[in-house]
Amino acid sequence: MTAAGLALALFTASLDAAAQGPLPSIAEKTRGMDRRDGFVPVYWDVAAGKLWMEIPRAGEELIYVVSLPSGLGSNDVGLDRGQIGGERLVRFDRVGPRVLMVQPNQAYRAVSEDPDERRAVEESFAQSVLWGFTVGAETDGRVLVDATDFVLRDAHGVIPALKRARQGDYKLDATRSALYLPNTKAFPRNTEVEVTLTFTGDAPGALVRTVAPTPEAVTIRQRHSFVALPPPGYQPRRSDPRAGFFGISFFDYATPVGEEVVQRYISRHRLEKRDPTAAVSEPVRPIVYYVDRGAPEPIRSALVEGARWWNQAFEAAGYRDAFRVEVMPPGMDPLDARYNVIQWVHRSTRGWSYGNTVTDPRTGEIIKGHVSLGSLRVRQDYLLAEGLLAPYATGTEIPPEMERMALARIRQLSAHEVGHTLGLAHNYVASAQGRASVMDYPHPQVRLRADGTIDLSEAYTAEIGAWDKLAITWGYQHFPAGMDERTALEGILADTRGRGLTFVTDEDARAPGGLHPQAHLWDNGADAAAELRRTMAVRRAALERFGERAIRAGRPLATIEEALVPLYLHHRYQAEAAVKVLGGMSYTYALRGDRQDPLTPVPASVQRAALEALMLTLDPAELAMPRPLLELIPPRPFTYGAHRELFNRWTGLGFDAVSPAASAADLTVGLLLNDERAARLVQQNALNPAMPGLEWTLDQLVRGTFGRRHADPYLAEIDRAVERVVVEHLMRLAGTAPMPQVRAVAAGQLMQIRTSYGFEHTPSSPEQAHRALLTADITRFLEREYTPEQRITPPAIPPGAPIGDDGEF
Known part of the structure; x- marks a missing residue:
């Protein structure tokens, strides 16, 4: 905003204030309301259904946090009970009849005693005004603002989270939302305001249908926390990449020229010894x-x-x-x-x-x-x-x-x-x-x-x-x-x-x-x-x-x-x-x-x-299921439907004895033939010919998976599935790898497979049919433009990490 624009806004605000007449005192305005006294006092007007908030000290910085006291219950969407949103440093600035909730820009600072130096940085980077409140009462510099709309909003971002997870387009229904009084509390150094919010949508996704009793109406509680800044005395510790601590970082434009402008501090709790000179001491506060x-x-x-x-x-x-x-x-x-x-x-x-x-x-x-x-x-x-x-x-x-x-x-x-x-x-x-x-x-x-x-x-x-x-x-x-x-x-x-x-x-x-x-x-x-x-x-x-x-x-x-x-x-x-x-x-x-x-x-x-x-x-003997086990697993019974923790299969309702092997082989080969890894193998061999290169790696992979013969038809079928996985990943590597030499080496290996293991006549056995299709697919790949959609991929492997559940972060 220009200086002229700001002056006009202030002038307009003063006219609005004059038009309103003198404001009542906070005591007059809140007479009969339920008062929760504390760091930021709040008042509940039960008759009007409004929440009023007292701003005790304009311009004083504090920490504002939004969280979820109650969750959706779906790991995939990610709206968990107890989820904490990012904290924000904020202050309340009064402008006539308005109070602006301002978030200063902590990413760019001047840590200096010189106010002009600090102002130069502050005015160089944007700040964020998070909300504008209307003043309803005033006493001795303290102001009372209507916080109803501020707290009864989707501050945590439930609507965008549902949209990102493709669970539908929801909107906040104000008629089904209200203050949650049991958890609206005020203490000397923090104030907690909790609300019940209901989100409505006409086309809920499968994940929401799983966890909400009526998926067209999803009700979740959100929390607004106003927290006093810690008392002085904490000494920040500079970060070191070797020490393994999270932390904060910011640009400090007051650093001398020649010094690093980015400052980094670790994150840690305040902990001090009662006796700093003692080798072992009790803490001031545990x-x-x-x-x-x-x-x-x-x-x-x-x-x-x-x-x-x-x-x-x-x-x-x-x-x-x-x-x-x-x-x-x-x-x-x-x-x-x-x-x-x-x-x-x-x-x-x-x-x-x-x-x-x-x-x-x-x-x-x-x-x-x-x-x-x-x-x-x-x-x-x-x-x-x-x-x-x-x-x-x-x-x-x-x-x-x-x-x-x-x-x-x-x-x-x-x-x-x-x-x-x-x-x-x-x-x-x-x-x-x-x-x-x-x-x-x-x-x-x-x-x-x-x-x-x-x-x-x-x-x-x-x-x-x-x-x-x-x-x-x-x-x-x-x-x-x-x-x-x-x-x-x-x-x-x-x-x-x-x-x-x-x-x-x-x-x-x-x-x-x-x-x-x-x-x-x-x-x-x-x-x-x-x-x-x-x-x-x-x-x-x-x-x-x-x-x-x-x-x-x-x-x-x-x-x-x-x-x-x-x-x-x-x-x-x-x-x-x-x-x-x-x-x-x-x-x-x-x-x-x-x-x-x-x-x-x-x-x-x-x-x-x-x-x-x-x-x-990739050994078929390792990938094969024990035969007695294959005779033991029937289709899923009534009320025990298939889910993502089971093997995906080619065989429909019946248990698949081959696709788990193909999926497991796909995991290994996909990791081995990763684009970056392949490029490093090319590079390391070029820098030191005594080191394994991509040619050697692919040759060992193909020699170890092709040309094996099995008397057991089950092992032979797994072998064919593994060979298909290898060829598909080689085609992907030859068709899409960023490094040209990786593509060249992978394409050369495909030519070698076609020459050494191919089959171009009318097949008369499962093995010949398999090799004939591989030959045709390799030839088609080498002669036409490759697109990843052409791949024949095995069923996706069931979710794994974390050991104990799947989802960090």
Whole structure:
């Protein structure tokens, strides 16, 4: 807005104010209303159905948060109970009869005592006015505004979330929305206003129809929280990419020329020693977390126990009794900004758990930690154990091993998500460093005993890891006056590296074409290839014993498939880890002068061993289902319909003995022939001819999957399915890979397959028919423009991650 425009607006506002006449006092206006006194006082006018809000100090900054006290119940849509939206720093500016809720721009600042320097930055970047209120009363500079429309709106974004999930076009129905008085409260440092909102739509999607009693009317509660800024005294800690902390960043235009303009601080709770000079001291104020009373026993106790592991880390950092976990007292509000909470969340399908925070946008100080744990997680781990053990000999006994494993996972999960709310990021290299962190994603460590039976006793860790203790020490150590903090922090990181512990996080581990050979989700061990072989042996032993003993007496036999799917795919994540060894590079987030090796290629022998192990996952003997099992699984019975946790199939109602093998092979080959990985193989061989190249890799893949002969027709059919998968991925690579040389090498391999394994005459057997079609498809591909729609793909593999549910983030 120009200066003239602003002057006109102010003049118009003053005329409006004059036309209104003198405003009543707040006491006069609110006489007879229900007053909730606190940080931001609110008044409920029951007769008019209006909420009035008192702005005590215009221009004072505070934190505004929107959240969901009640959820939709669908993991796929993502509107969970307890979900917290991003916090915003806001202030209230009065302009005549209006009060503007302004969000200053915290991404661009001038941290300076010079007001002109600060003003230059503020005026260079946009701010956001989030709402405009009308003043209804005034007393001694305090103003009363009508907040009804402000709170009775879709502040959390339910409508766009439903639209993104293709669940229909909904709108807010004001006639079916109202203030939710039981949870509208005001306290000295925070005010909580809750509303019931109803969204209506004419064409609800399948997910909404699953979870809403009347899907045309979806009612969800939303919360508006106004939170006082933390008191002064918090000292921000500068971020370091090697330390593994989340944080905030902003441009500081007051930094001297030659210094980095982007400033980065870690996110952490305020924690101070009573005696900073003591090696071990009690805290000035401990960090306390509360576990949802809605979690049933023995789960609730497991959540408490797992979260309490963090006290070990704070003890290592020099604090005594600084981290506490308690069961939530009756009546405590989980979304009250004063409390750190571990909340138990239910959904209709399995999904991610996560740890969120409310953080001071200025400094990175964590004000509230809020963990959301999906309740189906524990049931999925129980199912994993059932599939591995097939424990029901008579069908009526309930061996304790499954519950022990599931509760061990819940303890680890509780610790993991609390770790996020303490500021820690994922550390996906920890599983290769002796399970050094609960901030990794753990695959159950399943072992074979000497007699061939399955051992789950060490499936999950039972304590905090070495990395976690050192990370908390780095982030939370309180240094006495006179100690150079930067030097001390560098010493902690040097000690960490000296113990063989490093940090590699999400962007390095989640990408299908990931580069780091030890940064992966749901894997185990320092040697990915050896662990894959071991995992395949466990899978083989469990499959040989698998059958009706996997379900209890009285269950439909068709439900054996629920336990079969995760067992059959028991190797999937270790295969993903092993494939990253091909063309892989070990690296660190090295800084100049810290004496770390920034980049080290994986030795050629290790890469070759990884490919050999991966070829096991394409062996028809490994992919075949046990014959007795195939004779045991009937079509789904009445009221037990098919769902996404089962194998997709070519055979309709009947169980498919071939498509699971094709889907599993598609997973391995797709990862192996990833565009980025293929380009790295070309590059590494060009830089060092002693290293495996793409030509060698494709040759080994084709030699290992083509030309095999099987007396068993079932194995032969799986073999043909695997060959088809290989050819389809080669055509995709040759047709769409960004690097021209990758396309050239893949096309050359297709020509070789056509020459060596093709068939061009009238087929007289299933094998000849298969080869004739491959030949025709390869020829068509080589002679015409390729489009991905031409691919013949196997059925999609059932969802996997997270181990225990599917959905982080």
